[in-house]
Amino acid sequence: MVASLGQAVRHHWGLRDDILFLNHGSYGATPKAVLAEQRRWQALMEENPVNFMRRVLPPALAQARADLARFLRADPGDLGFVENATGGVNAVLRSLGFAQGDEILVTSHGYNAVKQTVHFIEEKSGAVIRIAEVPFPLDGPGAITAAVTSNLSDRTRLVILDHITSPTATIQPLKELIAVCKSEKRLVLVDGAHAPGMLDLDVPAIGADFYTGNCHKWLCAPKGCAFLWVAPDRQASIHPTTISHPFRTGFAEEFSWTGTRDASAWLSVGATIGFFDTIGGLPAVRAYCQGLATEAAEMLSSAWGTRIGTPASLRGNMATIRLPERFRDIPAQTILDELWERHRIEVPVHHFGGDPWVRISAAPYNHIQEYEVLRNAVLAYSGTASDRN
Template identity: 55%
Template sequence: MLDPGVAFLNHGSYGATPRAVLAEQERWRALMERHPTHFMSEELPSAVRSAAARIAAFVGARPNDLVFVENATGACNTVLRSLHLAPGDEILLTDHGYAAVRKAAEYVARRAGARVVEAAVPFPLQDAAQVVAAVSSRLSSRTRLVIFDHITSSTAVIFPVHELTALCRAAGVPVLIDGAHAPGMLSLDVPSIGADWYTGNCHKWLMAPKGSGFLWVAPQRQTDTHPLVISHGYGQGFTAEFDWIGTRDSSAWLSVPAAIDFHERLGGTKLRERNAALAREQSSLLARAWNTERGAPDALTGSMATIRLPLREAATAERALALRRKLFDDHRIEAPVNAFAGALWVRISAHAYNRPADYARLAACFHP
């Protein structure tokens, strides 16, 4: 359904849902509207659990440890609102983290008299050890939660989540991982990471409908983790609380199995490997064409990559937005531009529909 006249290099922001998956969503909506009462009360509960079992298997988890959410930002809010903070407590983030999650952390911290602490991770990155060192340097006896991305949004870096989680666990600090970009980009075994909470989006790289994400919660954290909306399921167990938060259109959740099927038909693991290889190859070609640099080496790069633009102007959020709009309006290229570490960076995505010619169009827009 994508506009064939646009070089769409921004799958990472909102994904792109194929017709087959949208058709499945419409099928669920038709079932809901044919017998609204019967569907909501008799069919929906088991259908949600069945869909949750599919995404749980896809990420290596037990069905009873995973619930659906609207998106990863909502899941992070859920965890933050479930915390019991005291004055002087600290929530540790990194400066590569998603801005919406930082704002949520600041809101929760301010209400409790706590504070948000930021670990400055170098950029461009040379290796994973730099990430671990940055987080380690800001851990303290006051840290009550550490939040870090699995794959960062603005800088497109794969963080060493196993090493970071081990570091925090050794310090006795719980971990929330924002894995918004991970499902469908990386092969996942969520429980093996060792975090307390892990959230991912299904609408991005897995190409499910918008409004589909998941929250995995370690068994020992489930009794203290509650949805943002408390409804009839309160007191009936972890999954019951999240599965019903009031009347809503759950068709996006119920269509996740169809998205997984579509992903597997495209190749599954081979698709993920192909996308990552394309992003690494094309980001290197762009960096050479512009005589600049990539934001991270291959080992820390998946299906997204960042390249420094060959511009000497001020790196501001306003200028980044203007460049993104210019790329779309003048060149019919969709690619986000971010101001980070004193420079302007373009982020490219690679999915099944992308070809080298898409990136060649981008290369021609800037000159060293």
């Protein structure tokens, strides 16, 4: 099963053969069969847009929501479709009321767009952002829990936790974190942008008040397919950022119509989930990706003489590996430019705590030889691409 992934399934995607695509994590990549399903919905819509919007879309969307709910082990009534995790976070933050002095806690590994949304709320309400500084690299989950716990106070109204962090590719210990964070007056929003498809999810069992996730990353859905799950007792106060006809008709209904739009990415979610059966099933794919991420990370760290950012227990389909010391003072953009322009390698690089890190993704179509090219490119790094700019 596992041996039939990698190069053997790459033809399912439209990725160019002359690039090394080691950054599935940023935007995902959608298989051709799923894109065909999306286009089928778009063609159906254009045959008669009025018929589609009024008669075809409502039951089709209810079916898509039911398919996604089954996958997330959630109740379809607790799910709203959004375009992306940023949209899910915005819907929650803009719906909740904050007062002067209220604190919204995020971690230093949190996603920038989410922090910017909190800054917007700061300006509007007088609430303040508080950042729990989580150290990195990490040797275990304890430092994350300690950082979050020590930043909680009576003023903390909302805690925003990543399920899997973006810059440091760390799976957060959500159960422990939610156990210490949640209370009657303190809500928890989980940013699960990377989780669907990478982790086996039971969203209600996580115990958060709000959970948003992207289907367009590790579930490989068309871009613009994401969801917001809200615990039943919190739904009355949460509304989509764009209010439209269904206002006050119930949580899931409000998110079903936010004005005229192309819903084909959402409508393709059942086909997306089904796609994995054609390449061996999601559990086998997950095992392949996690195994490949670990194999590649160990190979890179050993060749470069550096460390992996997190232990295997906190890693999924992504891993961060520190770049050699001589990269410390080179801007991340310069390193990125050379890897792309000279080697056609697509991989994110950034500095965290002053140290340079590369984040690798391992998707079903990746294979170990691709990371060997990255290994050699870093060892041979010359900086000449940036010299040309």
